[in-house]
Amino acid sequence: MNIISISHKKAGLEERSRFAFSDEDKKEFRRQLFEIFPEIRECVILSTCNRCEIFWNGDDENVKEVEKFLCRYKNVPHSHAIGYLGIYTGSRAIRHLTRVACGIDSMVLGEDEILRQIKEAYYEAHESGATDYELNTIFQMAIAAAKEIKTSTGLSTTPVSIGTLVANMVSSLISEGYGNKVMILGITGKIGNITAKNIVAKGGVIVTGTTRKHNAEGLLPSYPQIKMAEFHDRYELMRDMDIIISSTESPHYTVTADEYIKTVGNDRKRIFIDLAVPPDIDSSIEELDNCRLVTIDYFKQLSEHNNNLKAEKALDARKKADMHADEIEKELRLHEIITKLPEIREMISANGIDKLVYGLRKKADKEQVEQIADWLLGNLI
Amino acid sequence: MNIISISHKKAGLEERSRFAFSDEDKKEFRRQLFEIFPEIRECVILSTCNRCEIFWNGDDENVKEVEKFLCRYKNVPHSHAIGYLGIYTGSRAIRHLTRVACGIDSMVLGEDEILRQIKEAYYEAHESGATDYELNTIFQMAIAAAKEIKTSTGLSTTPVSIGTLVANMVSSLISEGYGNKVMILGITGKIGNITAKNIVAKGGVIVTGTTRKHNAEGLLPSYPQIKMAEFHDRYELMRDMDIIISSTESPHYTVTADEYIKTVGNDRKRIFIDLAVPPDIDSSIEELDNCRLVTIDYFKQLSEHNNNLKAEKALDARKKADMHADEIEKELRLHEIITKLPEIREMISANGIDKLVYGLRKKADKEQVEQIADWLLGNLI
Known part of the structure; x- marks a missing residue:
């Protein structure tokens, strides 16, 4: 997954508002996006007053081009937008989403609104047929993670106002x-x-x-x-x-x-x-x-005290969000193996597992050999 | 592999000399060691004026007991020895050996003598039938690594005296x-x-x-x-x-x-x-x-300049020694898989690779799934 993010972190209100999307607008943007980039099959658009984020599937080969297309579409000079536009790809993109979802990337730390907005953005895309395995997995797991993190850290229930x-x-x-x-x-x-x-x-x-x-x-x-x-x-x-x-x-x-x-x-x-x-x-x-x-x-005094408490909870929430992001990545990677199982089965029956194991001496490093050894040997009785 | 180390780093000359071993002494020590600890089948003893190091095979379950046995054998109160005696196990033990072998743990940085002494200590044990797969692999690879590192860093050829x-x-x-x-x-x-x-x-x-x-x-x-x-x-x-x-x-x-x-x-x-x-x-x-x-x-001035140069080379040598240590660990782990290949083959033919893959969802973390995915998918054409 990749993300283009225009948020309160770097973009002012005026800049953010130029990237605002209505639901109709989202549909039209996606129609053009899918037409120009045939490799893009999934796209979720989050548009709130504090941020506009475009999420799409696949690896990062097309990031620069999508960025330029978004600017053209919104009629914002690209040279202007690059000053405040953020890009997240791969692992960093998944981490960004889990962090945003629990409200630790928000102006008001731990606010609840953003999670509802993410859910709505995801449902809109899902109902429009603009999500598939990758974004479905990422968004569903990120939303569940955010709920879990908010409950376990109490981040959103510490009053400061x-x-x-x-x-x-x-x-x-x-x-x-x-x-x-x-x-x-x-x-x-x-x-x-x-x-x-x-x-x-x-x-x-x-x-x-x-x-x-x-x-x-x-x-x-x-x-x-x-x-x-x-x-x-x-x-x-x-x-x-x-x-x-x-x-x-x-x-x-x-x-x-x-x-x-x-x-x-x-x-x-x-x-x-x-x-x-x-x-x-x-x-x-x-x-x-x-x-x-x-x-x-x-x-x-009480407000200051709670603010400090909240900052601690936010650190805790961030760690947890990153752990959940790892779980999401794991699930995606596992899915990759699972979809290739027929070919893997065939490869093993053709060459035997021996050839695969001996190949590790040249191709793998210590960590990889250790992980594979743990897996293969851990499953022996 | 485990190591008990008494070296110039913490032990004085008088303390080191109490742990000195002649070749006859090494044989007698090993005879008793193997008798008391049936799980220990391999043992190399390095004894120089700057260090005494006992290397033995297996995991770290018996380290405290071997430590006590060594003290009894050398008639040194254990309570006294623990003040200067060092213990290395697993990865740290292999790293210690590769570092010592290239002379970066020596009093005179990069000196050549220690490598010759390690070789002799290994040959003595090997000829006495006190090494097997584990210590053979570790010592042979560590000795080859030290030669390679000395050549590539020039650590031992920078004069400072x-x-x-x-x-x-x-x-x-x-x-x-x-x-x-x-x-x-x-x-x-x-x-x-x-x-x-x-x-x-x-x-x-x-x-x-x-x-x-x-x-x-x-x-x-x-x-x-x-x-x-x-x-x-x-x-x-x-x-x-x-x-x-x-x-x-x-x-x-x-x-x-x-x-x-x-x-x-x-x-x-x-x-x-x-x-x-x-x-x-x-x-x-x-x-x-x-x-x-x-x-x-x-x-x-020249000496000072060369000393600085040597310190830089030693840092480089240490990085390389640690990388070689990783390679040794990888080889040991790979060997573990290879020796179990018949059982692995049987497991796969009984349950299929599918069961193993699905098992990852509960048992594995992101890194493990990634390494396994790289391995399985990287071998598909």
């Missing part, structure tokens, strides 16, 4: 006994918004959001579970809340200890999560009985 | 047209002595030596070609000399320009070689027509 980390904390607070009423001050800001989505996605919570923006209703249209309220009513609403998250861009405190005691009353256990810089929540809150304050620093 | 370098210069001076009469002042000193021997060994020279020692005659008994003379007659004798080498421990000059002009007369081309520190020869000699002076610094 602040939104996910806050949502996880909210979940565990509720399971520890806190109530499930969550208020998010600044819900339409970048962090507030993503945090809200993550919390809602976990389920089992009632979320109230405030914003100072007038078009707030339109910002969270797909989350009817989130009730919007006026920012200036926050203290009154807080009486009914258990968890208060604040993430505004305001230069002023959104919650002060004095006003909290005066208006809300420190009548039950409440948790305050301050995701803003500069801080939104008066740190004196921390000193009140019943109140706990968690700041952005805590989540930043 | 001052004595050899001076002798080489004397030879080339004579072939350039200088006369062949050489005087060595301080011939019984360490450098004078070795230089004299090297010069005489090259032949075609007449050497006159002087010393201040009274027992001078006894110091060079095996070199009747060297005529000894009195030190205080040196200037008179010099009239007939072409090349004057001086290497005394004297704090005074042995030759001054003034005395040379006065007594010898600067009547013909003469070369002065000063190997002494502090210098023996008045450097004003250099300024006289007909005279040339070469000092110890020149030879030291």
Whole structure:
């Protein structure tokens, strides 16, 4: 197998978009490819916003020509494309695919989306009759490998985004006994918004959001579970809340200890999560009985820690991906022997195994003789 | 093959001498060894002043026991011996032998003596009936490899000792047209002595030596070609000399320009070689027509240069020795297949080659399948 790859690693968004393929486009590209290169019988095309990869069967004799054809087809000067276009052949191509499939070649390490995209790209080609033994074997084994690796390394389940980390904390607070009423001050800001989505996605919570923006209703249209309220009513609403998250861009405190005691009353256990810089929540809150304050620093540290953990897992995943790539290669090579079995049988019955064995003295090196000896002698009883 | 090695690398002279073997001793040791360890059928013993190495056939199951037996036999406490005793098994043992044979494990890099000693050790064992297929193959191939490596790398022909370098210069001076009469002042000193021997060994020279020692005659008994003379007659004798080498421990000059002009007369081309520190020869000699002076610094630089050259050649020799070791291993492994050919033939005719091939999917890794595929498919027409 060979691969031409245009990815976020070297190509910018503008460059990648020139190599984007719709499904119709894929079919037309393949029609021309198969016509020009009769030795090419299989072709899978992966086209996502981060990468375009063309996979095709066979050895690497035609790589340069296919590269030029792709550029002509996409109307990109070849001299321009070679600056960011990557080529993988043979073993390296199979390794590239297994690595990409488990998300370790992605911008966001270990993301799940790419595996779904690879599956869809493969099915599209398969259904179009553009895959045969080689790409079927490689893609099916690579997809199975990626699933296995993700499960065994936990690469994709290590949260690093602040939104996910806050949502996880909210979940565990509720399971520890806190109530499930969550208020998010600044819900339409970048962090507030993503945090809200993550919390809602976990389920089992009632979320109230405030914003100072007038078009707030339109910002969270797909989350009817989130009730919007006026920012200036926050203290009154807080009486009914258990968890208060604040993430505004305001230069002023959104919650002060004095006003909290005066208006809300420190009548039950409440948790305050301050995701803003500069801080939104008066740190004196921390000193009140019943109140706990968690700041952005805590989540930043946790995120860094998890990032390191993820980098380790990615190394582990890469090793495993390469091992799976070896298994794929082995299967392809074995298939080659199996398809030639009639000729091999005939050769052995004509010349005997002896001639083959003696031929090793001149033709083979130590490793080959060792592997063959292990095979032949290991099968004797 | 396995090796127990006690060598200059880790063992001192006193320790090595406790493991020395005479030929009779070798026979007795082997007699007991073969009796105690029925699986051991072959044993070569190399015993030189720099190393004792016991080589025996088979895999490494008995290494610890043989080690203990050797210590008992030589009456050396095992706890003492393990501090300097080395063990090599399998591939590493074969590599060790090929390296030792080309002299790159020797104190003097690339020396020739060790190869002769290995040959003799092997012949002794062979004639005693203590070698069979395994050690015969290994030793014969290792000896042939060492010869080949020495020729192709020139490792043993790069001179680094001052004595050899001076002798080489004397030879080339004579072939350039200088006369062949050489005087060595301080011939019984360490450098004078070795230089004299090297010069005489090259032949075609007449050497006159002087010393201040009274027992001078006894110091060079095996070199009747060297005529000894009195030190205080040196200037008179010099009239007939072409090349004057001086290497005394004297704090005074042995030759001054003034005395040379006065007594010898600067009547013909003469070369002065000063190997002494502090210098023996008045450097004003250099300024006289007909005279040339070469000092110890020149030879030291040349020696250093050649030492570097030799280190490079030794690296090359080591690579080659390891490649030859691989060839030996290959031959042994191939022999294993060949001896089992009847069973292999039977297995294939009973189950067919198909079963063997399909078995690879579970039992083999990528490399093994590749090697086997290359073998089977490479033999198809």
